[in-house]
Amino acid sequence: MTQWHKTSCALCAQNCGLEVQVENNRMVKVRPDKDNPRSVGYSCRKGLNVIYHQHHDERLTHPLKRVGDTFEKISWDQAIDEIADKLKSVQNQYGPKSIAYMGGGGQGCHFEAGFGVRLIRALGSQYHYNALGQELTGSYWVWGRVVGRQNLIVGADHHNTDMLVAIGWNGMMSHQMPQARKFLTRFAKDSEKTLVCIDPRLSETAKIADIHLPIRPGTDAL
Numbered sequence: 662m663t664q665w666h667k668t669s670c671a672l673c674a675q676n677c678g679l680e681v682q683v684e685n686n687r688m689v690k691v692r693p694d695k696d697n698p699r700s701v702g703y704s705c706r707k708g709l710n711v712i713y714h715q716h717h718d719e720r721l722t723h724p725l726k727r728v729g730d731t732f733e734k735i736s737w738d739q740a741i742d743e744i745a746d747k748l749k750s751v752q753n754q755y756g757p758k759s760i761a762y763m764g765g766g767g768q769g770c771h772f773e774a775g776f777g778v779r780l781i782r783a784l785g786s787q788y789h790y791n792a793l794g795q796e797l798t799g800s801y802w803v804w805g806r807v808v809g810r811q812n813l814i815v816g817a818d819h820h821n822t823d824m825l826v827a828i829g830w831n832g833m834m835s836h837q838m839p840q841a842r843k844f845l846t847r848f849a850k851d852s853e854k855t856l857v858c859i860d861p862r863l864s865e866t867a868k869i870a871d872i873h874l875p876i877r878p879g880t881d882a883l
């Protein structure tokens with residue numbers, strides 16, 4: 662049976678709305694979702710290629726257990742039982758704080774964060790690490806200084822600004838704002854607004870910017 666379902670792309674933080682056609686439990690077609698209030702029918706080529714990521718040949722679809730130098734397919738029940746036994750034995754031998762949760766911080770990881778955080782709390786540990794500690798260290802510090810709390814996340818209001826300065830950021834390709842390509846193209850054409858791009862490369866964003874400042878690596882940026 663073939664059916665269209667609403668979902669969202671998890672390949673970057675914009676989470677654009679997508680509609681996917683599913684046939685025999687496999688996605689067969691993808692289109693942007695016009696009803697999504699945030700992306701309003703926008704999707705980049707990554708979102709439109711989500712079938713490739715979902716169904717590629719090397720995707721892990723079942724647990725594998727290391728046996729010697731190789732891996733063997735095992736059932737979910739066996740995997741869960743063995744992992745639970747090992748976690749309990751580590752907890753008993755070294756205490757709950759010897760266990761940490763690594764995850765819940767990258768794009769798409771918010772799906773598993775609810776389970777991961779509850780699991781370490783249930784085990785009695787508070788240790789939680791993720792990639793955001795490195796990726797956004799500076800941002801957390803700035804949020805702490807500006808708004809008083811490091812976990813109070815503030816986002817730039819790109820859509821209402823008159824001047825947008827892109828420092829080493831190639832939004833035309835990497836997005837990081839709703840409807841990035843559509844918005845940046847419109848913004849660059851607006852004579853009332855100014856797009857400045859500071860980038861040694863003539864990136865896709867630099868190409869459309871009103872002002873491109875091609876700083877040279879190794880020299881004094883100022």
Ligand code: SF4
Nearest residue numbers: 670673676677705708
């Ligand atoms: S901008 Fe592209 S990669 Fe990001 S969520 Fe939207 S479709 Fe996915």
